[in-house]
Amino acid sequence: MFRYTKKTLAIEIIVLIAVAIMLLPFWILLVGSFKTLPDILSSAAVAPPTSPTFDNFVQLLSPASASSGNIWAGLLSSVIITTGSILLLVALGSVAAYGIARSTSKWSRRSFYLFLVAIILPTQLGTLPLYIGARTVGLVGNPWGMIIIYTGMLLPLSVFLYANFFRNLTPEYEEAAVIDGANRYQVFSKVVFPLMSPATGTVAILAGLIVWNDFFTSLIFLNGTSWQTLPVVMYSYVGSLVSQWNLIFAVVIVSMIPILAFYAFAQKKFIQGYAGGLKG
């Protein structure tokens, strides 16, 4: 009924142009990062560099330059904090959601509601006391504190995603394992854990993106320390670079590469995760 007509072709061309225009900023970023400072200020922004140069990246990342220490430290800090948060979220979130999903007690329902309400609750109000509390117990300015804080903040999302998954998962495999003599801890680690990888993927992508790109929390808790994450490093570095766009673009590109590499590798899962995961 709906066939590919001339009209469809016209729409296809229009949409292609629209997407091309929409992605122009990425193109400007890419070509700009290979331009010299005079070149980037004088040439057309969309034009490729007249004499492409790696100097911006060299100046940014080579061990000799002043900035490179911060950039590499920021990268390391971001990797540690994001990985740690994902691991803790998967460990705590899956066990909690499994307990809730496979139990019929009223306490399981009540705790689930607590997690649900926490998803809706605005986090703004809690951030200031959280900072004071974390400062008091020494969790400010180090990655372990950040991992715990991010985990606490994102647990509702993770429990919600896992609980939905477990409710749609038939308990037959688990029951079969029990009949075969496994206790429930073995059931969880040997049967459930391998089965839940789709939900784990969604949790890892959604939580990982939030933590990796987060600026607000990490600015408050890590600004000025040696554990600043990449967005904060970028923020303070750009602040010192008054209009040296070639260098700014190099920082921006370096900060984007890890996440865009992940995206290129698993774009389907990213999009599914967003479409399905955020429906709550």
Add this chain to the structure above:
Amino acid sequence: MTTKTQTQTPVAAPRRAPRVKPYRVKLGSWWWALPALVLMLIVIYATTVAGGFFAFTNWSGLGPFDFVGLQNFVKIFQTPELIGSLWNTLFLAFGFLVFTNILGLLFALALNRSLKSRYVLRTLVFMPVVVSPIAVSYIWKFIFDYNGPLNQAMVAVGLPKQNWLASPTLAIWCVLIVMVWQNIGFVMVIYLAGLATVPIEMEEAAALDGASTFRRFRYVVLPMIQPSVAIATTLTLIQGLRVFDQVVALTGGGPAGATQTLALEVYQTAFTYQQFGFGAALALILSLLILVFSLAQQYATRDRSLKEA
């Protein structure tokens, strides 16, 4: 849902047969949730309650403090600069909601099924979503620069150059553009998920009955993607009210407070000016705004079809 099942119970319901319990093994207990529950209660609930408490004090963040009653709130509403931030926040939030949803829906409709390049294009439109707002803002800061690409384009078509980010009227639109640009793909994906639930047969039937493209969308597709509309508008509204990163990176709240938002005020008051109590009062207002608007939004976009049925 529950009411529905109740009303469907037959009038002469036979006495319920004693339910034969299937063989059921105990697989998990609710207390497995305890570690997660405790951590969440501390990090989210306790801190939120504490924030509400400090909103009524004059605490600086260190040392002793006094209760000041509603004084913080009175001061907020007597400070024109803060009222300005409130309006800026609302402007950005609603502008973000409207433009992101319209553009996201248009892309979703365009990339739903007929185009050959739809899968590639979806991936590309979604790409800005995964990178950090700070990074995105720096690209756009260059685009809006006085000697940047946007003014190059303006000159090329014979228009005067503008001081985009330094203009009190234009700067807030620049922030809005960056927010919208980055989230079109996000909203598109939500609408695509909704559109996937519309059976093609229904659209075909409407088309055979002579419905125009617009009427097919308005009377067949739109009612069916109502849940997606509710989710997308609520999420964009919340995200818009919380805007922080883009403002910090693009304008820092300037020029002369023209792009100040509540989230930025909270941060500056509490951490730059060390007025924790006052910052908490601002955060309380922001949180209430988010809560009230998202509940109102849920109500406005609720699924009316259930009620009519």
